[in-house]
Amino acid sequence: MGFQTPFQDYGIITANPLNVEHILKTNFENYPKGQRSTTFLKDFLGQGIFNSDGEQWRHQRKLASHEFNKRSLRNFVVNTVQWEIENRLLPLLRRAEERDEVLDLQDILECFGFDNICKVAFNEDPACLGTKEEEEKSMSKEFKKAFGDAQSLSMVRFMDVFPYTWRIKKVFDVGSERKLRESMSVVHEFATKIIRERREKPVGMLCGGEDLLSRFASEKENSEEFLRDIVISFVLAGRETTSSALSWFFWLVSTRPDVEVKIVKEVEEVRARYQNSGESFGFDELREMQYLHAAVTESMRLYPPVALDTLACREDDTLPDGSFVGKGWFVTYSAYAMGRMEEIWGKDWGEFRPERWLEDGVFRPESPIRFPVFHAGPRMCLGKEMAYIQMKSVVASVLEQFSVDVLLKGRTPEQVLSMTLRMKDGLPVQVKKRERLTV
Numbered sequence: 001m002g003f004q005t006p007f008q009d010y011g012i013i014t015a016n017p018l019n020v021e022h023i024l025k026t027n028f029e030n031y032p033k034g035q036r037s038t039t040f041l042k043d044f045l046g047q048g049i050f051n052s053d054g055e056q057w058r059h060q061r062k063l064a065s066h067e068f069n070k071r072s073l074r075n076f077v078v079n080t081v082q083w084e085i086e087n088r089l090l091p092l093l094r095r096a097e098e099r100d101e102v103l104d105l106q107d108i109l110e111c112f113g114f115d116n117i118c119k120v121a122f123n124e125d126p127a128c129l130g131t132k133e134e135e136e137k138s139m140s141k142e143f144k145k146a147f148g149d150a151q152s153l154s155m156v157r158f159m160d161v162f163p164y165t166w167r168i169k170k171v172f173d174v175g176s177e178r179k180l181r182e183s184m185s186v187v188h189e190f191a192t193k194i195i196r197e198r199r200e201k202p203v204g205m206l207c208g209g210e211d212l213l214s215r216f217a218s219e220k221e222n223s224e225e226f227l228r229d230i231v232i233s234f235v236l237a238g239r240e241t242t243s244s245a246l247s248w249f250f251w252l253v254s255t256r257p258d259v260e261v262k263i264v265k266e267v268e269e270v271r272a273r274y275q276n277s278g279e280s281f282g283f284d285e286l287r288e289m290q291y292l293h294a295a296v297t298e299s300m301r302l303y304p305p306v307a308l309d310t311l312a313c314r315e316d317d318t319l320p321d322g323s324f325v326g327k328g329w330f331v332t333y334s335a336y337a338m339g340r341m342e343e344i345w346g347k348d349w350g351e352f353r354p355e356r357w358l359e360d361g362v363f364r365p366e367s368p369i370r371f372p373v374f375h376a377g378p379r380m381c382l383g384k385e386m387a388y389i390q391m392k393s394v395v396a397s398v399l400e401q402f403s404v405d406v407l408l409k410g411r412t413p414e415q416v417l418s419m420t421l422r423m424k425d426g427l428p429v430q431v432k433k434r435e436r437l438t439v
């Protein structure tokens with residue numbers, strides 16, 4: 001379907017896998033220069049990995065992907081997640097259980113995601129899930145607020161019916177553009193301060209220099225601005241994606257007690273096999289949780305965190321379904337629609353069925369073209385492994401100790417699409433201590 005208005009870029013929305021393969025692998029690019037669909041984020045992300053193009057992007061992606069594939073980073077991610085689960089998430093749930101409190105699980109998971117990505121990206125603890133005192137003391141409190149504001153104010157630019165209103169507001173420094181400028185300057189100043197501190201202290205003194213910033217900062221040719229933009233990109237990528245996936249997951253599982261029992265049974269079996277007496281799990285243990293891996297993936301099929309994604313056409317082209325696409329037009333593919341197509345998933349596409357991902361009990365991945373939840377092709381998500389570590393750790397540790405009662409009286413949460421697919425009114429839950437299943 002193509003459309004044009006005097007105010008919008010030309011565009012096509014598709015869910016046809018052949019079209020999706022075409023746009024992800026040929027003649028299309030992410031975030032080209034000069035497009036309304038992409039400039040809205042440019043001021044915020046600068047030359048960060050999401051926005052850059054051509055040679056510079058290739059260089060950044062190469063550097064980032066080299067670091068992302070290192071075992072030491074994986075260990076750092078696992079340790080960071082374990083710490084946050086044992087010291088913050090589980091104690092918070094225990095307190096809520098004792099006090100019979102109702103919690104907004106979406107909000108808690110977003111705080112968890114933010115703490116986690118800030119530690120992994122630059123070894124700062126915003127203590128968003130910590131105690132009030134911890135949060136007050138934390139340098140990152142202001143950063144968190146400003147980051148959230150900058151992200152939503154950038155979206156205001158994109159959602160505006162008239163593409164030039166924001167440019168006029170920007171020139172006169174008024175309204176949402178003034179607020180955006182102020183929030184961005186808090187984010188940029190905070191990131192720059194951390195980068196300067198990191199450059200002054202030799203790598204090795206700071207947590208073994210394991211966070212992403214230390215890894216990039218050790219290369220002298222990386223400018224301060226480059227480092228700042230790359231850090232902001234990582235925080236943006238990791239901030240709401242995993243929490244969106246987990247919120248929908250916990251809601252879906254609450255509607256399927258049979259799936260929940262299978263997950264808990266698997267978690268208890270792994271715990272027993274490894275004779276692990278802690279409260280969280282290591283990488284090898286998580287890797288053995290194949291049913292859980294399938295359940296998390298199945299949940300993202302129905303509720304992909306990045307529900308829509310847009311690329312732009314480099315030269316006039318024709319899609320495999322015959323649609324003409326002009327140079328500079330953008331094509332949006334809907335991972336949400338693709339996850340619900342009978343041609344791809346069969347007649348039971350509407351059922352939450354983790355088993356569809358398992359072959360002899362082992363997870364069998366689907367082609368990223370048919371399941372483009374993490375994107376596909378040269379710009380595929382770099383944090384996929386990190387995301388699975390975080391999501392599986394949270395689910396395994398929480399469901400092992402608690403049952404999560406969703407207080408929606410059978411209603412489906414209302415969706416709201418910002419950069420990620422969120423629940424409009426959060427996810428109200430009460431947790432109860434779980435009796436052990438006998439393994």
Ligand code: HEM
Pocket residue numbers: 030049050061233234235237238241242245304305306309310372373374375378379380381382383384386387
């Ligand atoms: C369930 C969780 C996640 C999902 C569903 C997800 C999905 C995606 C998608 C769809 C893209 C392509 C976006 C675009 O180019 O328009 C992307 C890119 C990216 N993601 Fe993720 N992501 C997740 C978690 C993470 C995490 C935790 C990180 C770690 C920091 C991360 C790092 C990145 C980076 C760096 C890119 C840019 C790659 C490039 O443009 O070359 N992601 N992700």
